[in-house]
Amino acid sequence: xxxxxxxxxxxxxxxxxxxxxxxxxxxxxxxxxxxxxxxxxxxxxxxxxxxxxxxxxxxxxxxxxxxxxxxxxxxxxxxxxxxxxxxxxxxxxxxxxxxxxxxxxxxxxxxxxxxxxxxxxxxxxxxxxxxxxxxxxxxxxxxxxxxxxxxxxxxxxxxxxxxxxxxxxxxxxxxxxxxxxxxxxxxxxxxxxxxxxxxxxxxxxxxxxxxxxxxxxxxxxxxxxxxxxxxxxxxxxxxxxxxxxxxxxxxxxxxxxxxxxxxxxxxxxxxxxxxxxxxxxxxxxxxxxxxxxxxxxxxxxxxxxxxxxxxxxxxxxxxxxxxxxxxxxxxxxxxxxxxxxxxxxxxxxxxxxxxxxxxxx
Amino acid sequence: xxxxxxxxxxxxxxxxxxxxxxxxxxxxxxxxxxxxxxxxxxxxxxxxxxxxxxxxxxxxxxxxxxxxxxxxxxxxxxxxxxxxxxxxxxxxxxxxxxxxxxxxxxxxxxxxxxxxxxxxxxxxxxxxxxxxxxxxxxxxxxxxxxxxxxxxxxxxxxxxxxxxxxxxxxxxxxxxxxxxxxxxxxxxxxxxxxxxxxxxxxxxxxxxxxxxxxxxxxxxxxxxxxxxxxxxxxxxxxxxxxxxxxxxxxxxxxxxxxxxxxxxxxxxxxxxxxxxxxxxxxxxxxxxxx
Numbered sequence: 030x031x032x033x034x035x036x037x038x039x040x041x042x043x044x045x046x047x048x049x050x051x052x053x054x055x056x057x058x059x060x061x062x063x064x065x066x067x068x069x070x071x072x073x074x075x076x077x078x079x080x081x082x083x084x085x086x087x088x089x090x091x092x093x094x095x096x097x098x099x100x101x102x103x104x105x106x107x108x109x110x111x112x113x114x115x116x117x118x119x120x121x122x123x124x125x126x127x128x129x130x131x132x133x134x135x136x137x138x139x140x141x142x143x144x145x146x147x148x149x150x151x152x153x154x155x156x157x158x159x160x161x162x163x164x165x166x167x168x169x170x171x172x173x174x175x176x177x178x179x180x181x182x183x184x185x186x187x188x189x190x191x192x193x194x195x196x197x198x199x200x201x202x203x204x205x206x207x208x209x210x211x212x213x214x215x216x217x218x219x220x221x222x223x224x225x226x227x228x229x230x231x232x233x234x235x236x237x238x239x240x241x242x243x244x245x246x247x248x249x250x251x252x253x254x255x256x257x258x259x260x261x262x263x264x265x266x267x268x269x270x271x272x273x274x275x276x277x278x279x280x281x282x283x284x285x286x287x288x289x290x291x292x293x294x295x296x297x298x299x300x301x302x303x304x305x306x307x308x309x310x311x312x313x314x315x316x317x318x319x320x321x322x323x324x325x326x327x328x329x330x331x332x333x334x335x336x337x338x339x340x341x342x343x344x345x346x347x348x349x350x351x352x353x354x355x356x357x358x359x360x361x362x363x364x365x366x367x368x369x370x371x372x373x374x375x376x377x378x379x380x381x382x383x384x385x386x387x388x389x390x
Numbered sequence: 391x392x393x394x395x396x397x398x399x400x401x402x403x404x405x406x407x408x409x410x411x412x413x414x415x416x417x418x419x420x421x422x423x424x425x426x427x428x429x430x431x432x433x434x435x436x437x438x439x440x441x442x443x444x445x446x447x448x449x450x451x452x453x454x455x456x457x458x459x460x461x462x463x464x465x466x467x468x469x470x471x472x473x474x475x476x477x478x479x480x481x482x483x484x485x486x487x488x489x490x491x492x493x494x495x496x497x498x499x500x501x502x503x504x505x506x507x508x509x510x511x512x513x514x515x516x517x518x519x520x521x522x523x524x525x526x527x528x529x530x531x532x533x534x535x536x537x538x539x540x541x542x543x544x545x546x547x548x549x550x551x552x553x554x555x556x557x558x559x560x561x562x563x564x565x566x567x568x569x570x571x572x573x574x575x576x577x578x579x580x581x582x583x584x585x586x587x588x589x590x591x592x593x594x595x596x597x598x599x600x601x602x603x604x605x606x607x608x609x610x611x612x613x614x615x616x617x618x619x620x621x622x623x624x625x626x627x628x629x630x631x632x633x634x635x636x637x638x639x640x641x642x643x644x645x646x647x648x649x650x651x652x653x654x655x656x657x658x659x660x661x662x663x664x665x666x667x668x669x670x671x672x673x674x675x676x677x678x679x680x
Binding site: 175 | 574575577580581582585588592593599
């Protein structure tokens with residue numbers, strides 16, 4: 030069992046607090062991603078779990094053992110750094126086995142384990158090379174092998190793919206996920222790339238200013254964002270936000286910014302007429318439609334961005350920009366009038382003051 | 391004018407001057423070494439390799455050679471060892487930048503002292519009757535110790551002064567080098583359960599191999615020029631216990647006999663031996679870094 034418990038974690042540099050009273054429970058075998066913008070405290074949190082940063086207050090337990098005051102080497106964790114952090118003067122084999130040798134294992138014990146991880150990560154041809162003679166992707170594999178050979182209780186990844194090109198990043202992302210399915214080691218993965226987080230995580234911990242903004246599965250985070258911040262951070266192209274007011278009438282509807290949209294009364298039972306709200310419309314949830322369709326939005330095409338299979342259409346709706354994604358973008362060109370719609374279920378409503386979601390289901 | 395020509399033209403005067411000064415003195419030394427000139431008389435004649443052959447039978451020369459080698463070894467190894475140990479100790483224990491800078495400043499003072507001044511300070515410190523070191527020795531029931539008058543202690547006692555001056559200076563350089571190292575490999579080593587000394591022995595110091603070799607070479611060259619320190623502190627004594635080659639050459643050529651041809655032969659031999667030694671060390675060092 031290697032569940033991780035963080036209780037009331039506080040981290041401050043001098044008088045400046047970076048993390049204030051953070052509580053987190055990660056269960057055994059879970060793949061958790063810490064996601065958030067730069068400076069939100071996600072890397073600091075990871076480094077505190079690793080033991081590389083001291084905790085100002087609070088407790089961290091790994092597998093039921095309080096590790097708050099243990100040195101990094103005794104916590105049973107292995108970490109992969111963004112810069113790979115390989116030992117430049119050692120061969121790949123020596124890099125991978127350094128930890129085991131420090132723990133006093135004999136060469137005979139180490140050799141079969143080295144062979145196993147080298148085979149798994151395709152590093153066998155490079156074992157005698159120095160890190161500087163390897164490509165970025167190969168170096169990152171060595172860093173992963175160095176973490177894996179120790180058979181740790183917890184894997185920690187600190188933005189491990191940020192220094193790689195897009196294609197390689199995708200490949201290694203899949204590899205990391207596959208390895209996790211095979212080894213089932215509890216894993217924490219830090220990234221600022223929301224797509225990476227969505228594709229790889231069992232559960233996402235979205236952080237902002239040293240606090241957890243929302244915790245949940247990628248689907249929950251995407252479909253039920255608890256705040257405007259989460260809704261804005263997740264999803265490409267980014268969500269459209271429109272200021273509106275709730276209208277009185279037979280149907281629950283909101284109008285503002287040149288559009289009138291029907292909302293689901295089941296999802297938003299507490300809305301009252303005259304209430305000021307902010308509507309969140311995901312470009313991917315909108316589609317071209319006929320003039321008189323339900324929830325139709327009328328606008329003029331400003332720009333069409335070709336993304337291959339689909340295109341993002343940026344339109345002008347009563348002076349504000351609203352974008353949507355469609356497969357039929359090729360028939361549109363700037364200046365064309367266009368009508369598109371969104372289903373009531375997919376409309377998000379936020380309190381304009383607090384940014385909290387007003388959804389109740 | 392092309393860039394290359396400009397560079398060549400502007401470099402020629404300085405390099406020409408330096409080359410002339412070096413070559414004229416070397417040529418002069420070689421010329422003297424095959425004569426039998428002394429300062430006492432004006433006449434001289436060509437004697438071939440006579441001076442060199444005499445050197446090979448001169449016990450005092452071999453004593454000086456031995457002293458030079460011991461001096462070189464003690465000061466180079468001592469300086470580097472002290473610098474590595476102190477730099478790692480400060481790196482691990484002093485974390486506040488202000489304290490580190492104060493320590494670095496204090497450590498720079500000895501090397502800024504003129505050699506002769508440093509030599510005099512330590513002569514007083516070592517003094518059997520007045521010196522503070524002997525006072526401290528007395529407190530624990532040792533001594534008085536004749537640091538500079540005891541033949542088996544004198545060379546080491548002088549070497550301590552050299553190590554004090556250069557070891558502390560190199561500590562500052564090494565500490566700054568340690569600070570420039572990336573943090574991640576050190577953290578990775580911590581996660582790999584390496585103890586503090588293991589992190590430095592297996593990670594940080596090997597990462598500084600190149601600069602460490604350069605520092606060793608610089609110190610080796612510097613240690614060859616220790617005439618002033620030894621001359622002021624012991625004058626080569628007691629007897630010939632601290633007489634290195636440059637001191638012996640000075641004694642022969644200027645101070646005692648005025649036998650400048652003999653002293654020149656010694657210098658030429660010293661030049662050949664050190665050039666050969668350094669070429670070998672340089673090549674070996676380069677091979678090792680690669």
